[in-house]
Amino acid sequence: MGPEDSERHRDMSEPGFFSEVVEWFADPLHWEGSFGVPSRLVEHLIMSGVSVLAASILALPVGMYIGHSRRLETLVVSVANLGRAIPSFGLIFLAVLVMGLGLDFPASLRPAALFALTLLAIPPILTNTYVGIQGVDPDTLEAARGMGLTEGQVLRGLELPLAAPLIMGGIRTAAVQVVATATLAAVIGGGGLGRFILDGFATGDDAQIFAGALLVALLAVLTEVSLGLLQRAVSPRTSPGRRREVPEPTPVAGPAA
Amino acid sequence: MGDTMISLRHVAKRFPGTRTPAVRDLSLDVDRGETVVLVGPSGCGKTTTMKMINRLIEPTSGTIEVDGTDVMAQDPVRLRRGMGYVIQSIGLMPHRTVAQNIATVPRLEGWDDARIDRRVRELAATLRLDEELLDRYPAELSGGQRQRVGVARALAVDPPVMLMDEPFAAVDPIVRAVLQDQFLDIQRRLRKTIVFVTHDIDEAIKMADRIAILNLGGVLEQHAPPEEILREPANAFVEEFVGAERGLKRLALIKVSEIDVDEGPVVSPEDDAEKARALIRDGGFGWVSVLEDGELLGWVDEAMLEGKARVSDATPRRFSAYVTAEDSLRQALDSIVTSRTNVAVVVTEGQRYRGILTLERVSREIVS
Numbered sequence: 001m002g003p004e005d006s007e008r009h010r011d012m013s014e015p016g017f018f019s020e021v022v023e024w025f026a027d028p029l030h031w032e033g034s035f036g037v038p039s040r041l042v043e044h045l046i047m048s049g050v051s052v053l054a055a056s057i058l059a060l061p062v063g064m065y066i067g068h069s070r071r072l073e074t075l076v077v078s079v080a081n082l083g084r085a086i087p088s089f090g091l092i093f094l095a096v097l098v099m100g101l102g103l104d105f106p107a108s109l110r111p112a113a114l115f116a117l118t119l120l121a122i123p124p125i126l127t128n129t130y131v132g133i134q135g136v137d138p139d140t141l142e143a144a145r146g147m148g149l150t151e152g153q154v155l156r157g158l159e160l161p162l163a164a165p166l167i168m169g170g171i172r173t174a175a176v177q178v179v180a181t182a183t184l185a186a187v188i189g190g191g192g193l194g195r196f197i198l199d200g201f202a203t204g205d206d207a208q209i210f211a212g213a214l215l216v217a218l219l220a221v222l223t224e225v226s227l228g229l230l231q232r233a234v235s236p237r238t239s240p241g242r243r244r245e246v247p248e249p250t251p252v253a254g255p256a257a
Numbered sequence: 258m259g260d261t262m263i264s265l266r267h268v269a270k271r272f273p274g275t276r277t278p279a280v281r282d283l284s285l286d287v288d289r290g291e292t293v294v295l296v297g298p299s300g301c302g303k304t305t306t307m308k309m310i311n312r313l314i315e316p317t318s319g320t321i322e323v324d325g326t327d328v329m330a331q332d333p334v335r336l337r338r339g340m341g342y343v344i345q346s347i348g349l350m351p352h353r354t355v356a357q358n359i360a361t362v363p364r365l366e367g368w369d370d371a372r373i374d375r376r377v378r379e380l381a382a383t384l385r386l387d388e389e390l391l392d393r394y395p396a397e398l399s400g401g402q403r404q405r406v407g408v409a410r411a412l413a414v415d416p417p418v419m420l421m422d423e424p425f426a427a428v429d430p431i432v433r434a435v436l437q438d439q440f441l442d443i444q445r446r447l448r449k450t451i452v453f454v455t456h457d458i459d460e461a462i463k464m465a466d467r468i469a470i471l472n473l474g475g476v477l478e479q480h481a482p483p484e485e486i487l488r489e490p491a492n493a494f495v496e497e498f499v500g501a502e503r504g505l506k507r508l509a510l511i512k513v514s515e516i517d518v519d520e521g522p523v524v525s526p527e528d529d530a531e532k533a534r535a536l537i538r539d540g541g542f543g544w545v546s547v548l549e550d551g552e553l554l555g556w557v558d559e560a561m562l563e564g565k566a567r568v569s570d571a572t573p574r575r576f577s578a579y580v581t582a583e584d585s586l587r588q589a590l591d592s593i594v595t596s597r598t599n600v601a602v603v604v605t606e607g608q609r610y611r612g613i614l615t616l617e618r619v620s621r622e623i624v625s
């Protein structure tokens with residue numbers, strides 16, 4: 001490291017750094033107006049929420065259909081593998097090339113960012129929905145059909161409730177990834193908590209970079225925890241007073257042989 | 258009896274991608290109120306045949322009629338609601354309580370809560386399920402309890418037809434015997450038309466009004482009452498499948514009341530001891546039964562009559578075991594070979610004497 005570097009980027013373990021971060025948070029200016037923490041947080045939440053919602057609208061029905069009918073199962077594997085292979089960073093720039101920056105959209109709704117984040121959120125939701133539904137005990141399904149349940153009744157009354165914890169787990173995984181990745185929206189001129197980091201870099205404000213990163217991390221943890229609670233809430237009871245074990249979201253490479 | 262409830266005509270099923278058909282050409286009738294047990298080696302097409310009746314599997318060719326209507330002409334959902342369906346693994350819904358599981362079809366049929374509740378309790382009583390189990394979840398039940406819930410659920414809307422695929426195969430032999438007896442008891446009252454699948458010939462003999470023995474490819478080798486199958490196996494396959502102890506198995510199906518019993522040597526307490534001694538010598542048993550107004554007091558032999566003037570001066574010994582008219586000949590045989598007197602004494606309720614069964618008499622039934 002040259003002297004310029006050490007001037008520009010200071011070591012976090014330096015004694016004064018922690019108090020600078022505390023000062024940054026204490027500064028009322030950082031909590032006001034459209035550049036303040038609350039506005040950026042709301043932008044971040046809107047951007048993430050819209051993306052996860054869009055991904056759910058696309059992935060849930062497809063996952064349900066494939067899991068229920070056991071048709072097109074290879075699609076799930078392809079999407080899961082594709083999701084792993086394509087880096088979200090590259091995806092955002094690709095989206096900008098195709099869609100432009102979309103500067104006339106609000107900072108939280110830049111199409112390129114939403115597009116990339118939605119694509120990022122689809123694989124875990126699709127995979128978990130499929131895995132959850134195709135994992136319902138075949139004997140339970142056979143008995144249900146044998147008693148005269150319609151396919152819709154099988155899906156609503158049996159497959160969805162039993163798959164709910166896994167589906168919710170997929171949404172949880174997707175949401176945490178999206179919240180973390182939404183930080184990149186700032187790079188293409190969008191809003192969200194990433195702005196603190198990007199602007200911190202631009203002005204050499206290390207405390208602000210750290211504050212931004214801390215906020216993103218906190219939000220990701222909060223998302224993880226709150227959706228974890230929701231996952232628990234949608235898990236059907238299988239014994240009095242005790243909810244079903246909440247399965248961990250399982251990224252799956254392909255359908256069981 | 259006599260009128261056909263389920264009729265299969267030249268039914269065949271070939272699964273896509275398989276070389277040989279699972280069922281080649283099967284014709285079979287099931288009468289109203291009758292239990293027909295499909296039995297045969299694994300993979301012979303029992304399950305396939307049963308599932309074609311409720312259209313979980315659709316036949317490749319042939320026709321299946323239930324109550325005079327072609328099943329292929331009916332809405333499968335409606336068809337299935339009119340047939341109870343029980344499978345080996347039962348397949349209870351894990352996220353529903355026992356009561357909710359039993360109430361599945363009534364709820365789909367739009368019954369009101371009060372009626373459902375009444376019906377669930379009624380079925381719990383019929384299946385001897387403790388009412389406190391009704392709020393439990395399937396994971397908390399024992400194997401036997403789960404099977405009972407499965408049967409209760411299948412009976413919920415009182416369908417005229419029951420399809421049961423190895424319903425008791427998953428539980429241990431003791432529980433299985435209890436479930437079989439209980440189900441026979443229920444069936445005697447409800448008189449459902451039942452197609453019952455098993456690979457266990459003894460279960461078939463026990464449960465069936467008629468047994469349909471299938472060979473690979475759903476080939477019907479014999480369709481007859483258990484007694485007839487044991488007495489006259491139609492061919493080598495049936496004989497082989499029915500297995501060893503065919504005679505004993507048959508005896509288990511015949512009740513003592515169905516055959517004539519021998520009168521046996523009897524005296525009354527008032528008789529001279531001399532008359533008793535004569536009977537003991539001539540009767541070939543070495544003892545006589547002592548009856549007082551038709552009631553069996555026991556038996557005496559020559560040693561016990563030693564120096565006695567009348568039979569009443571001796572103290573008759575009680576027989577160690579009896580059989581009743583309701584017992585099977587197999588039980589009588591057991592009584593014969595284990596008793597010291599080498600006969601089974603047949604009594605009615607209240608120790609009224611009916612007669613005796615000897616080994617010779619019982620073996621006549623085996624060969625006939």
Ligand SMILES: Nc1ncnc2c1ncn2[C@@H]1O[C@H](COP(=O)(O)OP(=O)(O)O)[C@@H](O)[C@H]1O
Nearest residue numbers: 272273275279298299300301302303304305306
């Ligand atoms: N869905 C299926 N696809 C292909 N073959 C099947 C299918 N179901 C059953 N079979 C085949 O059909 C034959 C009869 O099966 P099944 O009726 O289950 O026999 P069982 O119940 O008498 O043991 C077997 O050879 C089995 O492998």
Ligand SMILES: [Mg+2]
Nearest residue numbers: 303304305422
């Ligand atoms: Mg089978």
